[in-house]
Amino acid sequence: MIEIQDLTKIYRMGSVEVRALDGVTLDIGKGEFLGIMGASGSGKTTLLHMLGLLDEPTSGRIVIDGTDVDTLTDYEKTMFRLYKLGYVFQDFALVPDLTVMENVSLPAMLRKDRTEEQYHEASIDILRKIGLLDRQDHLPRELSGGQQQRVSIARAMVNRPDILFADEPCANLDTENSRLVLDLFREINEEMHQTIVMVSHEDWHKDYFHRIVRLKDGKVISDGTSGSSIR
Ligand SMILES: Nc1ncnc2c1ncn2[C@@H]1O[C@H](COP(=O)(O)OP(=O)(O)O)[C@@H](O)[C@H]1O
Ligand SMILES: [Mg+2]
Structure with a gap:
């Protein structure tokens, strides 16, 4: 599904160089629920940005579903993101003046191959799935943090992406809401093979x-199955 080869990202600020990623090689399989862990500053966000095509590596290769993403033009990258990738941010990043329904529908509306009925239906389906269909006409600020994050997961899922990325989606949530979000990810992974x-x-x-x-x-x-961290 994703092949990452010798990925390196160097940020240059004046004469200072930060090697945020230093030769990362990794394969991610279809249907995996993969956690990328590490201390603050270890390069987690940088890696996710590269995989989500939000930024470009200094060197190395990323192949997603057979496409070497380095060969795509900016426009093709935008389309690739829209059709194949979903991204959940730490701070939810919902549009404050749009309702829950409008926020969730947005990525579906941007696609050129969907009728209004189709994207409306897709939005209703995913809002029902996250248990917030009854809040469809609310504005983000009228929801709790946990609910806002679930809406942002719905938005990331509405186009049924091949891969869902989430960067510290629970960082701004208490333990109870974190569990709700993690349980939702687990459900999406198990039931929809996301x-x-x-x-x-x-x-x-x-x-x-x-x-x-x-x-x-x-x-x-280290790279290993749950908890054991063996290589
Ligand atoms: N835009 C940037 N410009 C310069 N340095 C950056 C930038 N983004 C991240 N870094 C640096 O790259 C390293 C990795 O950062 P990051 O990927 O955000 O780590 P994490 O998400 O694991 O906390 C850090 O040393 C950070 O300061
Ligand atoms: Mg980070």
């Missing part, structure tokens, strides 16, 4: 992941 790549630095989240890749200083230091 491939999920989630970043976290909370140790207890590891129980949810099938596989955990640990980063340190931009390098993979």
